[in-house]
Each structure stands twice: as structure tokens, then as C-alpha cells.
Amino acid sequence: MKKLLLVFSILILLVSCTQTKIAYVDIAEVLQEYKGSKQAEEEMRIQSDKMAQELEQLAQPFQLKVQEYQQNSKNLSETDRAAKEQELMQEQQVIQRRQQLAQQQVQEEGQKKMEKINEDIDSFVAEYAKSNGFNFIFGTSDQTKSILYGDEALDITDKIIEALNNDFNPGSETESTNSSDSNE
Numbered sequence: 302m303k304k305l306l307l308v309f310s311i312l313i314l315l316v317s318c319t320q321t322k323i324a325y326v327d328i329a330e331v332l333q334e335y336k337g338s339k340q341a342e343e344e345m346r347i348q349s350d351k352m353a354q355e356l357e358q359l360a361q362p363f364q365l366k367v368q369e370y371q372q373n374s375k376n377l378s379e380t381d382r383a384a385k386e387q388e389l390m391q392e393q394q395v396i397q398r399r400q401q402l403a404q405q406q407v408q409e410e411g412q413k414k415m416e417k418i419n420e421d422i423d424s425f426v427a428e429y430a431k432s433n434g435f436n437f438i439f440g441t442s443d444q445t446k447s448i449l450y451g452d453e454a455l456d457i458t459d460k461i462i463e464a465l466n467n468d469f470n471p472g473s474e475t476e477s478t479n480s481s482d483s484n485e
Contacts, residue, residue, distance in 0.1 A: 321436045324457040329442035331422060334462045336469040341414040345407065352403045359399065363392055425465055 332338050370385055377385065430438045438457070441448035 323437045324455045325439040327458045328440045336466045
């Protein structure tokens, strides 16, 4: 009986010594405050503005043709008017296709950048967890509500943001995951 009590006591002592270290991170806040996300947003805005300017330059000559047609259409025969309208409609369709392709290209590049940023954050958090002794770091956001309640002492969002931003290299799209905040 004493041996069983001793074994049971040792087991309880071992279990109590191996506490699980858990934390959570607000992913939406990390994405909003991370320098890499901000840089990607700025790059996408610049690219979108550039494409908009290029498309505007493409559309200006077309608009002049439409104005010219409207001014001169009364002087054209029915056949010439129909031919000119057909020509303008085809040119308008070409411009619209280019706009759609440009929009699609910007969206695809934006999606690729966000996927890369998410991968970088995931691997950074994994390294952070390993180097700071966490067994679990949960991610949550207002959209997912995966953590319905958490003690604020377990929220390491600000620490992750600070460590990510300190690790961020603005000259590249990727950041190193070798350094992490070991203050935890």
C-alpha cells in the first residue's frame, strides 16, 4: 500500500511539473500591424495605381474617337454609321477585356503576397513557440472566433507583432525566422 501511495505521489508530482504552456494570438491584428503586410499593401496600391494610369491612357484615345463619332455621326451614311459603331464597340470590348485581365492580375498577385505573408507568420510563430517553450499557440480573429475566452495574460499578440516587425527585412518579401523574442 505504501509503495502504491509513493508511486501515485510521484506520478502526481511529475504531472504537475510538466505544465502545458499555452498562448493565443489575434491573427487579424498581426496582419494589420505587421510591417510585411503594410509593405505588401503599399506595393499592391502602387501596382494598382500604375495599372489604372496605363488603362486610362489606353481609354483616352477611345474616348476621343467616341466624341468625334458623336459630333460627326449626323454627316455619315447609315452604313458608315453602323460600321463605325461596330468598330467602336469592338474597341470598347478590347479595352474592357484588358481592364478585366489587369484586375485579375492584381488580385492574383495580391493573393500570392498574402499567402506568402501568412506562411511567413505561421513559420515565425512556430519558431517563436519552440524558442519560448510554448506547447500551443492558438490563432483567433473576430471572423473565426476560435478562442471565445482567453485570459489576457495568455494573449501574446503584441509580443508576436513586435518580434515579427523586429525580424522584418523591408528590402525583401521574406523575413528570417531565426531570431525570436525570448523575453517570454
